[in-house]
Ligand SMILES: Cc1ncc(COP(=O)(O)OP(=O)(O)O)c(N)n1
């Protein structure tokens with residue numbers, strides 16, 4: 188397990204703009220690696236962190252998510268749980284839901300008005316309109332580029348991000364995003380860039396520098 192931290196750098200929670208990192212059970216295979224990588228990423232200035240673990244081991248998922256929730260609280264950065272509304276409710280944190288997951292409206296009702304509920308909208312303004320009506324906190328579009336993490340995700344056009352401004356919610360761009368592509372996504376209208384490999388692909392010790400570089404290249408530091 189990770190050691191206690193004598194000095195924690197606090198980042199004011201401004202989750203609506205910046206780098207949004209998703210954990211990955213293959214790149215971060217054990218608790219120590221996961222928490223070291225997550226702490227580095229938070230220290231680098233993440234806007235949001237998502238716990239994404241597709242395993243069916245509930246005790247494992249609870250243990251890791253609870254540890255991440257504690258870490259995120261120290262950095263005043265919201266934690267989002269992928270797919271699992273019950274786990275999010277248990278921890279009092281946000282949830283991200285795709286088209287094959289539980290309904291956004293039900294999650295909003297269960298979690299309450301103050302909790303973040305994110306929605307996958309792929310390349311569709313119609314899905315975005317539905318997610319907004321159902322109470323989503325942000326709209327995620329993608330994949331915009333070839334993704335090593337999820338190669339089969341349906342593709343989307345960057346021009347969609349500008350059109351999605353009409354919904355008045357933070358727009359998340361996901362899928363194969365690195366420094367150059369983050370800048371392109373932000374220029375097209377993304378408020379947040381969601382990444383796995385660009386933050387966690389180079390090892391747990393590299394996550395802080397990776398977030399700092401992404402923030403700088405995407406223009407989130409100005
Ligand atoms: C920020 C963000 N955007 C999209 C997704 C994908 O969600 P989903 O379509 O439900 O696919 P899985 O992640 O569950 O495989 C996401 N998780 N986060």
Ligand SMILES: Cc1nc(C(=O)O)sc1CCOP(=O)(O)O
Pocket residue numbers: 209307309328329330331333334335336337340341361362363364381382383384385
């Ligand atoms: C989890 C996920 N969802 C996507 C979508 O398009 O809905 S792309 C993706 C993986 C993003 O990882 P990377 O930054 O390594 O490409």
Ligand SMILES: [Mg+2]
Pocket residue numbers: 269270283284285286288
């Ligand atoms: Mg899902």
